[in-house]
Amino acid sequence: MKAQIEQKLRAALAQLQAQGVLDASVAIVPTLSVTKDPSHGDFATNIALQIAKPMGVAPRVAAEHLLAALTDRRGIREIQIAGPGFLNFFVEPLAAFALIDDILAAGAAFGKSQVGAGKKVQVEFVSANPTGPLHVGHGRGAAYGAVVADLLAAVGFEVHREYYVNDAGRQMHILTTSIWLRYLEACGAVLTFPANGYKSEGYIFEIAQSLKAAQGDTLVVPIAAVFADLPADDPDGGDKDDYIDALIERAKSLLGATRYKTVFDAGLKAILADIKDDLHEFGVDYEFWYSEQSLEDRGLINRAIERLQAAGFVYEQNGALWFKSTEFGDDKDRVVRRDNGQSTYFASDIAYHMEKFERGFDRVIDIWGADHHGYVPRVKAALTALGFDAAKLDVSLVQFAILYRGGERVQMSTRSGSFVTLRELREEVGNEAARFFYVMRQAAQHLDFDLDLAKSQSNDNPLYYIQYAHARVCSVNRQLPLRGFSHDVARGRSAYARLTEPHEQALFKRLSQFSDTVHRAALSLEPHQLVHYLRDLAQEFHAYYNAHAFLLADDAPLRDARLNLIAATRQVLANGLGLLGMSAPEEM
RNA sequence: GCGCCCGUAGCUCAGAUGGAUAGAGUACAGCCCUCCGAAGGCUGGGGUCACUGGUUCGAAUCCAGUCGGGCGCACCA
Numbered sequence: 001m002k003a004q005i006e007q008k009l010r011a012a013l014a015q016l017q018a019q020g021v022l023d024a025s026v027a028i029v030p031t032l033s034v035t036k037d038p039s040h041g042d043f044a045t046n047i048a049l050q051i052a053k054p055m056g057v058a059p060r061v062a063a064e065h066l067l068a069a070l071t072d073r074r075g076i077r078e079i080q081i082a083g084p085g086f087l088n089f090f091v092e093p094l095a096a097f098a099l100i101d102d103i104l105a106a107g108a109a110f111g112k113s114q115v116g117a118g119k120k121v122q123v124e125f126v127s128a129n130p131t132g133p134l135h136v137g138h139g140r141g142a143a144y145g146a147v148v149a150d151l152l153a154a155v156g157f158e159v160h161r162e163y164y165v166n167d168a169g170r171q172m173h174i175l176t177t178s179i180w181l182r183y184l185e186a187c188g189a190v191l192t193f194p195a196n197g198y199k200s201e202g203y204i205f206e207i208a209q210s211l212k213a214a215q216g217d218t219l220v221v222p223i224a225a226v227f228a229d230l231p232a233d234d235p236d237g238g239d240k241d242d243y244i245d246a247l248i249e250r251a252k253s254l255l256g257a258t259r260y261k262t263v264f265d266a267g268l269k270a271i272l273a274d275i276k277d278d279l280h281e282f283g284v285d286y287e288f289w290y291s292e293q294s295l296e297d298r299g300l301i302n303r304a305i306e307r308l309q310a311a312g313f314v315y316e317q318n319g320a321l322w323f324k325s326t327e328f329g330d331d332k333d334r335v336v337r338r339d340n341g342q343s344t345y346f347a348s349d350i351a352y353h354m355e356k357f358e359r360g361f362d363r364v365i366d367i368w369g370a371d372h373h374g375y376v377p378r379v380k381a382a383l384t385a386l387g388f389d390a391a392k393l394d395v396s397l398v399q400f401a402i403l404y405r406g407g408e409r410v411q412m413s414t415r416s417g418s419f420v421t422l423r424e425l426r427e428e429v430g431n432e433a434a435r436f437f438y439v440m441r442q443a444a445q446h447l448d449f450d451l452d453l454a455k456s457q458s459n460d461n462p463l464y465y466i467q468y469a470h471a472r473v474c475s476v477n478r479q480l481p482l483r484g485f486s487h488d489v490a491r492g493r494s495a496y497a498r499l500t501e502p503h504e505q506a507l508f509k510r511l512s513q514f515s516d517t518v519h520r521a522a523l524s525l526e527p528h529q530l531v532h533y534l535r536d537l538a539q540e541f542h543a544y545y546n547a548h549a550f551l552l553a554d555d556a557p558l559r560d561a562r563l564n565l566i567a568a569t570r571q572v573l574a575n576g577l578g579l580l581g582m583s584a585p586e587e588m
Numbered sequence: 589g590c591g592c593c594c595g596u597a598g599c600u601c602a603g604a605u606g607g608a609u610a611g612a613g614u615a616c617a618g619c620c621c622u623c624c625g626a627a628g629g630c631u632g633g634g635g636u637c638a639c640u641g642g643u644u645c646g647a648a649u650c651c652a653g654u655c656g657g658g659c660g661c662a663c664c665a
């Protein structure tokens with residue numbers, strides 16, 4: 001209906017231009033807004049206000065011209081000029097109510113569209129280092145990324161979900177060394193744990209135990225050899241980073257490549273398996289887990305650097321290779337290969353993004369923690385330097401979540417070992433509530449996550465409020481046979497003209513906005529828009545439910561018309577909840 | 589110091605392409621079940637849209653500056 005009126009407006013504008021009333025050079029795309037106030041009709045447009053100036057007339061006069069040019073009024077009951085010069089459209093109720101049948105016919109597919117058809121989009125999210133379990137901060141990225149991906153799929157994109165596994169960095173070696181030391185302890189050694197190691201994390205002990213069970217004492221070396229001639233650790237007045245790096249080298253040399261890899265892989269596999277399991281339970285699954293190490297193995301990092309070199313954006317200074325990212329708006333140039341020959345993390349990321357673009361995605365979406373925002377310009381710079389269109393990359397930054405319990409802020413600290421894991425959160429509040437609370441705010445906003453509210457099975461909890469609306473429709477349907485009625489959809493259809501109550505009009509209008517909402521939420525990567533929509537829809541349903549009986553004993557046509565309307569409402573609630581990854585319970 | 593994000597009701601937050609009287613939830617006060625689930629609904633008070641200036645028919649929205657908060661500024665990952 002909206003699109004039809006917009007088409008009529010385009011025709012009217014063209015006519016005004018053909019008549020010479022409006023200069024032909026004026027290019028205005030007519031847009032309709034859905035009105036908030038029923039007295040403003042169903043749709044409104046402000047184009048008369050926009051064309052008034054080029055026409056050289058008062059806005060309301062321009063509106064008169066436009067109104068006169070709107071000759072095709074099929075489906076429109078009335079058009080009014082209002083306020084400073086708005087055109088308000090009142091649509092023919094019967095024409096509009098056909099939507100109820102569209103919803104019922106489309107079922108679970110209602111709200112989906114094909115605007116993204118034929119386009120491939122990649123969504124990379126979470127991508128937390130595999131050095132420990134996911135914590136609550138990762139949970140927000142997980143929930144947000146998963147819903148964004150599902151929304152994009154719902155509007156027709158071919159979506160590729162990916163997790164970038166940072167399995168090649170220094171942190172992995174600290175992890176490996178930490179596991180090995182705990183393993184040596186488990187085998188009877190007594191030692192002082194490095195200050196910069198994974199000291200208090202319980203899972204390190206568990207992995208070490210499993211390692212001992214699988215490998216016996218084949219990874220044991222004399223403890224004196226491990227700690228001989230190392231620089232001082234932090235508590236002894238040394239540098240904790242120098243110390244741990246020396247210890248890592250010691251582990252590599254004493255164990256040899258093969259045995260070191262055994263420890264390394266044990267840690268990586270155990271933690272990655274835990275992360276996968278955690279996310280899967282949370283309803284988050286990926287098409288692909290992309291290994292950072294594989295970039296190196298396939299020579300992609302070298303290729304990326306060579307390609308930048310060939311383009312003339314790499315120079316050498318102090319023994320290191322630098323990428324001239326300042327040429328593309330970055331604050332400073334960045335090292336891609338250190339003086340010791342090691343490529344940097346940034347080099348891996350250049351290679352990864354190069355490879356993403358080579359895979360031919362039409363749109364690439366990176367979802368990062370907000371603390372990485374400073375990283376955006378250099379990645380975009382690299383893509384531009386490589387000759388790609390950096391505008392195809394969207395980086396969505398997710399702000400931190402702050403947990404509250406009993407009105408008190410829950411302290412979180414990753415290094416103290418007392419952090420709140422995603423798994424703990426899910427177990428405490430449930431998967432659905434966790435997901436709902438994570439996505440109900442704009443990603444760019446800090447999130448106050450009230451654990452008590454998320455857990456509460458009360459009207460305070462917006463998720464229950466929405467699900468309850470769905471359950472209530474189902475409850476009405478259960479009542480139907482108990483009262484000796486059956487639902488005749490066709491009979492209801494013939495009585496749509498009688499759905500004249502303000503509650504019915506409001507509910508219907510809300511239903512008509514669902515597809516647009518899904519569309520907008522998907523393209524703008526803003527799932528919270530759908531959350532708010534569902535809240536509003538549920539609210540309008542509850543108000544309707546309280547104000548009017550559906551199961552009328554003596555008016556079957558109106559009863560069926562209302563049942564059609566609430567059946568459509570139920571369908572939209574279910575579809576919306578489904579897009580968010582949540583259930584639509586029939587009973588609660 | 590430089591850069592990015594943010595500032596809307598007591599609190600938590602919506603306000604798409606600039607539009608009509610800035611909205612929800614919560615909290616507070618009162619009301620509504622002989623009736624499809626009261627896990628609900630209705631009514632009410634509550635605002636300098638941080639501040640100042642600008643752009644224009646019109647600004648919470650766009651621009652500049654100020655103040656306040658968060659984050660980031662590695663040959664770490």
